[in-house]
Amino acid sequence: MSSELRPLSAVPFWICALLALTLGLQIASRLSGPALRVSADLPPPPRPEALRLASFAEEPAAARLAMLYLQAFDYRGDNRIPYQKLDYGRLIGWLDAILALDPRSDYPLFSAARIYAENPDGARSRQMLEWVYRAFLDDPNRRWPWLAHAALLAKHRLNDLPLALRYAQAVERYATDQNVPSWAKQMQIFILEDMNELDAARTMIASLLESGRIHDPAEIRFLKERLQELAARRARRR
Secondary structure (H helix, E strand, O other): OOOOOOOHHHOOHHHHHHHHHHHHHHHHHHHOOOOOOOOOOOOOOOOHHHHHHHOOOOHHHHHHHHHHHHHHHHHOOOOOOOOOOOOHHHHHHHHHHHHHHOOOOOHHHHHHHHOHHHOOOHHHHHHHHHHHHHHHHHOHHHHHHHHHHHHHHHHHOOOOHHHHHHHHHHHHHHOOOOOOOHHHHOHHHHHHHHOOOHHHHHHHHHHHHHHOOOOOHHHHHHHHHHHHHHHHHHHHHO
């Protein structure tokens, strides 16, 4: 029985690119650190330059494939608890490298805020929330949803109101695009209320009303009612 081998040119380009990228990811991760023992943990993150070299000028596609490679660690047979016990320092290094490869991608921020930051380990969760905050500062008008989610996690899961306020204030200060919704810009009002910082909350509402930035009559009415409620709460405290 005879068989014929197809020439390399007959193999679709995307298959060759995928194989090359997979090999490149492995090589890049090996070049970034010492030899690894067999374990369930992530290899050291590749340098962005190594990923870029392995991408063959298909950087957005390469970034997506690198994210798939990263998340595949959740399903390895020797990783008993998905993602929760990974080395978050290495995980953040991978996210940095992937985001550098495709800065316009939401995938790394989505994974950080909605998957990795929801780790029940508070220390790891805080690490990831801080990474979201740093990434937000590089492109606030594109990345504000993920920091807004980080503020909610800090408030409701970590019960850390000062941290939630820090993130909410950053959204209000740096996300300047007119399409950023009011609820995101006003999160800090409700966090200040939860902290019993009633005077600060009243000052912020008054500033918003005086700024002329709010035009929706229903929203103006809501803020005025909130201002009256805060005044009543402050009077009851005396």
